[in-house]
Amino acid sequence: MSDGIGARVKRKEDKRFITGKGKYTDDIRMENQAYAAFVRSPHAHAKVTGIDASAAEAMDGVIAVLNGAQLTGDGIGNIITGWAITSKDGSPMNIGAWSALATEKVRYVGDAVAVVIAETQAQARLAAEAVDVDYEELAPSVSTAKTLQDNQPLVHDEIANNLCFDWEIGDEAKTDAALSGAAHITEIELTNNRLSPNAMEPRAAIAVFDSAEDHYTLYTTSQNPHVARLVLSAFYNVAPEHKLRVIAPDVGGGFGSKIYIYPEEITCLWASMKTGRSVKWTADRSEAFMTDAHGRDHVTKARMGFDDTGKIVGFKVDTIANIGAYASLFATATPTYLYGTLLSGQYDIPAIYGNVKAVYTNTVPVDAYRGAGRPEATYLIERIVEKAAREMGRDVADLRRTNFIRAFPYQTQVLLAYDSGDFDTVLDMAQKAADVAGFPARKAEAASRGKLRGLGYSCFIEACGLAPSAAAGSLGAGVGLWESAEVRVNPVGTIEILTGTHSHGQGHETTFCQLASDRFGIPVENVSIVHGDTDKVQFGMGTYGSRSGPVGMSAVMKALDKVEAKVKKIVAHSLEASEDDIVIEGGEAKVAGTDKKMAWHEIGLAAYMAHNLPEGMEPGLKETSFFDPVNFSFPSGTFICEVEVDPETGVTQIVQFVAADDFGTIINPMIVEGQVHGGVTQGIGQALLEGVVYDDEGQLLTGSYMDYTMPRADDVPSYVIGHGCTPSPNNPLGLKGCGEAGAIGAPPAVINAIVDAIGTENIEMPATPQRVWAAIQATQMPVAAE
Amino acid sequence: MTNVSMTVNGKAVSRDIPDTTLLSDFLREELRLTGTHVGCDTSQCGACVVHVDGKAVKACTALAVSLEGAAVTTIEGIANGGLHPMQTAFNDHHGLQCGFCTPGMIMAGIDIVNRYKAQGRSLSEEAIRDELEGNICRCTGYHNIVKAIEDAAAKM
Numbered sequence: 001m002s003d004g005i006g007a008r009v010k011r012k013e014d015k016r017f018i019t020g021k022g023k024y025t026d027d028i029r030m031e032n033q034a035y036a037a038f039v040r041s042p043h044a045h046a047k048v049t050g051i052d053a054s055a056a057e058a059m060d061g062v063i064a065v066l067n068g069a070q071l072t073g074d075g076i077g078n079i080i081t082g083w084a085i086t087s088k089d090g091s092p093m094n095i096g097a098w099s100a101l102a103t104e105k106v107r108y109v110g111d112a113v114a115v116v117i118a119e120t121q122a123q124a125r126l127a128a129e130a131v132d133v134d135y136e137e138l139a140p141s142v143s144t145a146k147t148l149q150d151n152q153p154l155v156h157d158e159i160a161n162n163l164c165f166d167w168e169i170g171d172e173a174k175t176d177a178a179l180s181g182a183a184h185i186t187e188i189e190l191t192n193n194r195l196s197p198n199a200m201e202p203r204a205a206i207a208v209f210d211s212a213e214d215h216y217t218l219y220t221t222s223q224n225p226h227v228a229r230l231v232l233s234a235f236y237n238v239a240p241e242h243k244l245r246v247i248a249p250d251v252g253g254g255f256g257s258k259i260y261i262y263p264e265e266i267t268c269l270w271a272s273m274k275t276g277r278s279v280k281w282t283a284d285r286s287e288a289f290m291t292d293a294h295g296r297d298h299v300t301k302a303r304m305g306f307d308d309t310g311k312i313v314g315f316k317v318d319t320i321a322n323i324g325a326y327a328s329l330f331a332t333a334t335p336t337y338l339y340g341t342l343l344s345g346q347y348d349i350p351a352i353y354g355n356v357k358a359v360y361t362n363t364v365p366v367d368a369y370r371g372a373g374r375p376e377a378t379y380l381i382e383r384i385v386e387k388a389a390r391e392m393g394r395d396v397a398d399l400r401r402t403n404f405i406r407a408f409p410y411q412t413q414v415l416l417a418y419d420s421g422d423f424d425t426v427l428d429m430a431q432k433a434a435d436v437a438g439f440p441a442r443k444a445e446a447a448s449r450g451k452l453r454g455l456g457y458s459c460f461i462e463a464c465g466l467a468p469s470a471a472a473g474s475l476g477a478g479v480g481l482w483e484s485a486e487v488r489v490n491p492v493g494t495i496e497i498l499t500g501t502h503s504h505g506q507g508h509e510t511t512f513c514q515l516a517s518d519r520f521g522i523p524v525e526n527v528s529i530v531h532g533d534t535d536k537v538q539f540g541m542g543t544y545g546s547r548s549g550p551v552g553m554s555a556v557m558k559a560l561d562k563v564e565a566k567v568k569k570i571v572a573h574s575l576e577a578s579e580d581d582i583v584i585e586g587g588e589a590k591v592a593g594t595d596k597k598m599a600w601h602e603i604g605l606a607a608y609m610a611h612n613l614p615e616g617m618e619p620g621l622k623e624t625s626f627f628d629p630v631n632f633s634f635p636s637g638t639f640i641c642e643v644e645v646d647p648e649t650g651v652t653q654i655v656q657f658v659a660a661d662d663f664g665t666i667i668n669p670m671i672v673e674g675q676v677h678g679g680v681t682q683g684i685g686q687a688l689l690e691g692v693v694y695d696d697e698g699q700l701l702t703g704s705y706m707d708y709t710m711p712r713a714d715d716v717p718s719y720v721i722g723h724g725c726t727p728s729p730n731n732p733l734g735l736k737g738c739g740e741a742g743a744i745g746a747p748p749a750v751i752n753a754i755v756d757a758i759g760t761e762n763i764e765m766p767a768t769p770q771r772v773w774a775a776i777q778a779t780q781m782p783v784a785a786e
Numbered sequence: 787m788t789n790v791s792m793t794v795n796g797k798a799v800s801r802d803i804p805d806t807t808l809l810s811d812f813l814r815e816e817l818r819l820t821g822t823h824v825g826c827d828t829s830q831c832g833a834c835v836v837h838v839d840g841k842a843v844k845a846c847t848a849l850a851v852s853l854e855g856a857a858v859t860t861i862e863g864i865a866n867g868g869l870h871p872m873q874t875a876f877n878d879h880h881g882l883q884c885g886f887c888t889p890g891m892i893m894a895g896i897d898i899v900n901r902y903k904a905q906g907r908s909l910s911e912e913a914i915r916d917e918l919e920g921n922i923c924r925c926t927g928y929h930n931i932v933k934a935i936e937d938a939a940a941k942m
Contacts, residue, residue, distance in 0.1 A: 010877055017885030018873040018892060020821015020861035027820035122806070200825045200833060200886040200924050252823075252886030253924050285826035505884030505925045670880045674926060678883065681927030705830035705922070713918035713928040718911065742927075 004518030005733070008670040012524060013509040022250045025204040025219050030278035033206070034063055036268055037124035037281075039114040039131045040290065041106035044140035044362040044698020045153060048104060048113055052132040056116055061123035064275050065131060066267075067114040068101030076100060076270055077236045079263065079326065083333035084476035085165045085358070093165040096156030096360065098326035100236075100263035100270075106135070107155055107325035108364050109700055110290030115267050117275050121282070140362035140698035144191075144322040145299045147359045155325055155360035164323055164332065164358040169340040169414050175353035178314030182305025186388035192376045193765045194297040194322070194692040195685075196708060197369045199504070201252020202283040203292065207268035211276060215243045220265050222248040223258045224542020226500055227479065229534045231261050231329075238269045248532040251504035255682070256368040257292045258504065259544050260329045264291075289703045294692055295369020297322040298335065298376050304384050310394055310402045314351040317343055317380065321358045321366075328365035330372065332358060337415075337475050338373025338463070344412035345381040346423045346459045346636060347403040352413040362698045368544065370682055370743040374462040379765075382458045382748035387761055396752070397427060397436075400459050416463055418634045420726040421662060427459060429722045430638035430660035439642070452645040452776075453655075454757025457638065458749035464737035465550030465633035465728075482628035483547070484540050485555035487516065487563050489621035491608040493601030495520075495527045497559075500540005501552035502532045506739065507671040508548060514667055515553060519560050521586040522600055538624070546737025549667065550633045554731040558625035566621060570606055571598050573614040633728045635736040637661035639680070641749035645757045650773025652688060652754055659745070660722035664736035672738045673721050679742020680719060685711040686743070687750035691766045709766070788851045794819070795863025805851050809843070810834045812850035813860060821861040821889045825922070832921030835890040835897075836860045842897035844920070861889035864896065871941040872896050872934070881934035883925035894921050895935040899942050909939045 003009050016022050039051075053065035079098040086092060102113050114131055118124035141152040147162045155162050179185060199221075206219040216239045222228050225246040233241040251258060264281050272279045283291070300319040307313050321335030330338075340354040371378075389399040401424065410418045431437075439455050446453040466472070469480030486498035495516050501508060513527035530536050541547070567589060568582040575598065577591040584590075590597040598606070603621075606612065610619035642656040659676050666672050689709040693701040702708040727734025747765060754767050760779045763771060791800040794817060801816050813819045813836070822845050825833035834845040837859040864870045872895050875881065882888040898917045902909045914932050923931060 011880065011882075013885075014877040014882060017882055017888050018861075018869070018876050019865075020819070020889050022821075022885045024820075024823075024886065026824075027814075029818075122804075198924055200831065200884065200922065201823070202825065250885065253884040255924070285828065285831075507883070674880050674883060674930060677927035677929040678925045679927075682924070704828045705826050706828050710830075710922050710924070711927075712922060713915040713932065714912075716928060718929050718932065719927070 003514055003524040005514060005667050007514065007668065009510055009514055009524055009668055011507050011510045012513065013507065024201055024250045024252055025206060025221050026282045028206055028219055028249065030206055030208055032278050033280055034117050034119060034275065034277040035121040035124040036271060036279050037116045037128040038112040038264065039116065039128045039133060041109060041111040041113060043106060043135055043137050044109050044142065045138040046106050046135035047138065048102060048106060048133060049136050050134035051114055053114065055132065056127040056130040059123065059127045059130060061119035062127045063117045063119065063277060065114055065116050066271055066274060068099050068103040071101045071267065071270055072099055072103060074270065075237050076266060080231065080235050081327035081332050082329045082478045085167055085332045085336055087166045088168040093332060094159045094163060095327050096159055100266040108362050109698055110364060111325070112263055115271055117271050117277065117279055142361055142363060142694050142696060142698045144297055144320055144359065144361065147361050148320065148357060155362055159360065162360040164327060164360060167336050167356045168354065170353040171351060171413065172353040175314045175316050175351040178351040179303055179305040179316060182313050183308040184306045184392055186304050186384055186391055188384045188387055189301045190380065190383060191764055192296045192298040192379055193686060195295045195369055195690050196289055196692050197255040197257035197292060197295060198710060199253030199255055199257055202285060202288045203258065203262065203264065204282040205265045205268045206278060206280045207272035208278045209272035209276065216269055216272065217245045217247065218265060218269055219247050219249060221251050221258050222246065223251065223254040223502060223504055223544055225502060225532055226534055226540045227542055228261050232266065232269065236266050238266065246534045248502055251502065254504040255370040256295065256372060256544060259542065260293055260367060285705065286703055289708065290700060291364060293328050293365045293367035294324065295366065296376060297366050300380055302380055302384055304388055306388060306392065310392060310399050312347055312349045312403050315343060315349050317354040319356045321356055322361050322363065323358050324361060324363045324365035326365050328367040330368040331365060334368045334373045339377050341415045342374050342377035342463060343381065343414050345378070346405060346461050348405045349413060354414065363694050370679065371740040374740065375744045375747060378458065378460040378744050379748045382460065383751065386457065386752045396457055397431065400427070417631065418461065419631055419729055421461065421634060421636050422724060422726050423459060423636060426636065426660050426662050426724040427638045429724060430640050430658050433660065433720050433722055434640040434642065434656060434658040436640070446644055452647055452757040454643050454645065454753040454755065456641045456749045456752025456756055458745045458752065459638045460745040461634055461636040462740060462744050463632040464546035464635055464740065465629055466545030466547045467632055468630055469628050479541065480628065481541050482626050483551040483555045484538060484626050485552070485559045486622065486624045487556065487559040489563060489604050489607070491604050493526070493604040496530050497527065497556055498530045498537045499552050499556065500537055501543045501548040503543065506543065506548060511667045511671055512553065512556060515556050516560060519564065520584055520600060546635065546739040549735040550728065550731050550737050551627060551629055553733060553735060554629065555625050555627035557732040558627055559623045562623035562625065563621060567603055569614055569617065570603060574598060574606055574612060629730055631730045633664065633730065633736040635661065635663050635738065635741050637741055637745055639745045639749040641753040643750065643753040643757055645754060645772060647776050650769035650776065652767060652772055654684060654717050654750065656720065657717055658720045659742065660724060661738070661741055662724040662726055663738045664725060664727045665734040666723060675738045676721055676742045677719055679740060680746045681711050681716050682743040683746020684716055684750055687747040687765050687767060689715065689766050790851045790854055792853050792855060793857045795859060803850055805849065807850045808846055809848040809850045809853060810845035813845060819860050819862050823886055823889060825886065830922065832894060833887050833890040835893040835921065837893060837897065842894055861893060870896065872938040875934040875938035879930045879934040879937060881926065881930045887921065887923045891921050891923065891931055894918065895938060898935065899939045909936065911936065
């Protein structure tokens with residue numbers, strides 16, 4: 001079937017986007033709509049000693065100026081983090097209170113202290129400038145590496161040394177013993193740079209309070225509207241769930257940053273109730289840089305030990321993870337269960353120990369950003385393995401092969417049990433595509449032009465398909481991470497699939513339809529997706545962690561199973577045949593070995609007419625399923641990056657990038673490849689271009705696209721993509737997830753290539769021309785052109 | 787308030803607007819043509835690209851009152867009922883994911899192709915990548931956008 005699983009079906013949702021008819025939150029206008037503008041702290045750390053709103057209140061169009069004391073006075077709850085982490089001494093993590101509007105203290109530049117509601121956006125913004133807030137400035141703690149030190153200011157007065165938790169994983173004694181007996185030890189110190197996710201659609205919200213029904217509707221830029229409703233209701237006390245509808249219409253990218261329920265949505269809902277107006281807020285890009293959760297920001301020291309054959313004997317990791325001023329929704333899970341559990345990489349490592357200290361600083365919260373924890377683990381492992389290979393005089397690919405895991409399932413020393421993979425085959429595929437054999441000639445040719453060529457690898461594995469609920473629960477999660485689906489076959493035979501996941505660019509409206517098309521042989525045009533509205537879909541956990549395929553589609557498959565079973569009963573009854581003889585294909589159900597059949601629309605009609613159903617069967621054709629995986633899925637792959645560095649300028653050009661992945665089964669290769677292109681580009685952005693910078697006073701220096709370097713079309717090459725396939729045994733389709741792989745795997749491939757080119761390990765991300773040039777100068781290596 | 791009259795997508799429009807109104811706000815809020823998107827506040831991202839008198843302009847950079855008598859074309863106005871070859875090419879080549887940058891990309895793409903054709907220059911991958919410097923996409927990694935523009939160039 002041309003529209004089925006594995007087909008490159010063009011996207012059904014494209015038409016509205018290419019014609020300008022997409023409907024994003026900011027495109028919606030409500031009756032009686034007013035606008036919100038937030039009064040934000042210009043200081044990284046200060047006491048709020050007074051708010052004088054009188055001048056603002058007198059300005060044209062101003063409806064209300066509301067503050068944090070009013071918000072908490074109305075019982076709006078503090079913002080929560082979703083995962084409880086226990087420190088290695090058994091103590092619970094330390095959480096600082098986070099009110100949607102700060103009351104006594106502000107803790108980062110951009111922390112909101114009040115909101116102005118006005119008739120127009122311009123009036124609201126002007127009035128916000130006129131709100132007079134008295135601040136008593138305090139010294140900030142900004143540095144990830146230093147914030148734990150005794151002399152540092154405290155972000156939260158009650159939290160000593162700014163320590164959220166001091167967590168460990170693995171066996172320290174065993175690892176120390178292994179390292180002490182190692183034939184070779186490689187050490188590394190590195191920083192995983194701080195990033196701003198930068199979905200192109202800025203965050204936005206429209207809150208609509210209906211006083212007659214005591215009902216709220218929130219339109220918002222969310223990756224997970226159902227979780228938003230749950231949290232807004234259960235923790236922030238906005239309204240009980242049946243009085244709160246959350247709609248995420250078209251969402252313009254997320255990359256993690258739109259998972260969280262931010263202060264602005266909470267405040268808009270509350271302000272709508274306070275003012276009796278629909279309240280709209282749309283961030284500008286400056287606000288996005290200041291207030292969207294950032295990503296990464298680790299400082300790490302690690303040691304890896306090898307025996308005399310190159311076999312890894314132990315790996316010890318010490319990481320400080322910055323979570324910013326407040327613990328955001330996934331902030332505590334990201335540097336622990338999404339990082340420490342991946343420290344074995346693709347390698348059979350008999351002893352691993354990881355220690356992670358999560359710390360507060362006077363910066364915006366840091367949370368999950370595309371890959372979330374797994375890029376940090378991959379960058380560390382793949383840097384240290386290549387460094388070790390160079391130190392030991394081994395080929396970088398060969399050393400990896402010496403250590404590859406080859407038997408599955410494989411229980412790592414850090415909780416996870418990998419279900420499947422074939423690392424050798426994928427590495428072979430990547431090496432062939434990258435023409436590794438021809439590299440020395442290309443390097444020599446580049447040298448003749450005065451350029452330095454380098455080749456870098458990254459062999460990554462990630463845990464995706466978040467997540468088995470029981471496992472998540474045992475690790476401290478506040479929710480289960482199953483997914484729901486409903487398949488509705490209409491009387492005319494068209495199908496609606498309801499899912500609790502929500503696309504913000506991933507093409508669900510096409511790929512989810514392919515499942516039904518594949519199952520029943522009907523065209524994708526006759527199938528549609530319903531998502532992003534808590535009034536339409538019962539519940540779901542949203543889209544992140546590459547979970548929509550492995551978890552969301554699995555729920556759809558289970559619901560399709562139920563539909564298929566009922567269809568067979570109906571058809572067998574109508575055609576007086578045995579259920580076992582019914583075959584569904586090509587949009588009809590046939591009795592095998594006969595010419596008896598029913599067209600798909602006749603089956604739908606029969607189910608709803610209910611004139612002739614098997615005895616006891618309920619009318620209708622609609623089935624629901626919840627899928628809870630038994631394990632994570634484990635996508636893996638090998639990326640090979642080839643760079644050319646100009647030693648005169650330090651400019652790095654990526655001349656070739658090969659991405660060979662194993663995502664298990666692929667529903668739509670066109671869309672999967674698109675995910676890889678985008679993910680790799682974000683990874684290249686991290687490696688070469690992007691970096692959030694706060695100065696020592698906690699001022700954000702990278703607050704616009706003039707200062708924060710986004711990858712542009714001429715910064716990246718066209719990509720070479722390959723797919724291996726070991727299906728996941730833990731879901732019905734064998735899916736592993738593909739959304740994050742590019743961002744996870746790319747950074748070490750790029751940096752390893754630069755290291756290979758310039759001959760020094762002393763290079764940090766982003767490897768800007770200035771840094772690369774300085775690193776080359778430090779080596780005092782003769783310039784090839786001369 | 788100043789009165790401004792212009793042609794938008796072939797239709798004459800006239801409005802009294804504050805002098806500070808950006809073309810992007812004029813299109814989105816006054817005319818409710820919400821296909822023109824605003825992704826930044828420093829004229830860097832290009833989500834708001836429209837055509838003014840046949841040339842690509844970032845609508846967030848132009849004051850509406852400065853465009854008296856101008857002919858503006860937005861993403862909603864590039865095809866009469868059907869699809870422009872550039873729109874078709876973006877669908878054919880999976881040149882969009884979240885769709886937010888897409889209107890600006892398509893408007894920039896049409897402008898690039900038109901300029902190169904007018905100058906009799908051929909449009910290589912390198913030239914397309916160079917020309918797209920004013921448009922940011924966070925989803926696609928540009929790979930398929932470049933392919934789409936290459937393909938549309940052959941059909942325009």
